[in-house]
Amino acid sequence: MKPDRLPIVLRALVWTTAVVVVLVMGLPMLNVLAVSFSTPASSENPGLVLFPSDFSVEGYSFVWNTIDIWRPFLNTVFVSVMGTIIHALLAALGGYVLSRSDLPCRKALTTFVLLTMMIPNELTLVSIYAVNKQFGLINSYAGLIINGAASGFSVLLMRNYFSCIPSSLSEAARIDGCSETGIFWRIFLPLSKPGLATVATLELIRRWNNIAMTVTLVSDMAKTTLPVVLRWLLFEMSSTSGTAYVYANARMAAVVISAIPLVLLYAFAQRFFVAGALSGSIKG
């Protein structure tokens, strides 16, 4: 039998790809990190900096205390966490109801949820603005939290999760005199923790990074979120506010502050990312 390996040329190609990918993806991130911990002057040095030559946290203290990036940071934390909790709860409620095969009109309700996935959110931004204006949700945290409080994707993901839990469990509980809401809260919700974690992780990232919905609903800089302020800091601050030049170390510190929470989340919840990616590719 032939050896089960690729010819040497192709093996070299595989390894080259691996090295190039790691360099092209990894070096820029290290570069940003190193520059963010440099002094203002050394952060403007040319070339590939992978280690700060003069270590300093000036950039961080500048964006935190002078640019007041703590405000959009806290806004983002508040809006993302609140929104994610509500989103996960609604996904569980909706998913549980749709998983009950004995429910009359279940097909119609499922279609009702499925159809919302056909509406591209990005394309309804103008009417979403109009609707939120009508409800008095423009320039409010409530607006940022409520919009996106449920999604067809999450509801169906939870429905699939609940469908795998044997219905004999709920029958037994019902015989013991447990109410429908009791069955949901005390039996099904605790059993669905991994599913909930997947929904919550994906939603937390989506909200933390959201730009389109935020710029649609919020124009007040005091209420806006990190990505919007970071963009302003990177591209517009020097031209619009007449403030002194912002050194690269401060700009990159803001980039790191915006990215680090997600890297930490990824480090701790990696398996839920793969689960989410998997369910995203389920057909239908």
Next chain:
Amino acid sequence: MPPKGQSTFAAALRHRSLYLMFLPVALYFLLFSYYPFFKGILMSFQANRLIGPRPFVGLANYREVIADPDFIRSIFNSLVIGLADMGLYFILSLFLALCLAELTKRSVRRTVQTVSYLPYLFSWSVIAGIWVLVFDQRGIVNTIVGLFGAEPTFFLAEPGMARPLIIGMGAWRSIGYFAVLFVVAINDIDPTLYEAARIDGASRLRQIASVTIPSLRPTMNVVIVLLAMGVLTHFDEMFVMQNAANKTRIGTLLLYIFDMGITKFKAGFATAGATLVMAGTLLLVSLVRKAVKYDEA
């Protein structure tokens, strides 16, 4: 036996607490999904006002949008950037996944996969911040280009570079994510298929061509359809990177709609554009579904 309608009603009544549990979800979708969707279509037939009564104007908004050279240019930009993104994401992520599968050392494979996935976690502002540093006049790219004796270029101010940069940023951010989808599918392939191929004397390359690639067909279809749905709806990266100089090159349909509707308050005009883009997306996706025989598989 009671008539069927009555028994359904009785069953529904018994399940009233379940319907009550569904109520918040239903209300959300009604108020924040269906209502904006239909309102948008309605607004596209009305005069340009965000508040107050809006008289119906028939197809005037549509006529005006189609006649706007900026709209035509955004269609062009959207198609160029969107289709380039679609092609690059697909080919590069598939290639990366096939390479990852050939890395026999687990630790190496995990490292490459994790590093390539990381950019997908970041917002477009973070991606922009990274690229601004890398493509700065004194950044990595200019240093490397300088090694070959070229003069440093300020890529971000070069209008001709605007589109390649934004397409490159998209690929840099997304191929790791789509590669994961392929990797998961490759891991699911039945190992006995490879064994059988080996016994038949198939080389490793032949196994990739005859086992891996055909087994990936369903995943490829899903990824292509996912990408097709996104072709005309790129927004964040253009919103982040836009400036007065590059807007004619990277101003896509969604940016145009946003500018018209939210910045300039021409809601009727903007929703007419949005409705046309929705129809375009629907057409594109159904063409792609047909092309890959998505619904027959």
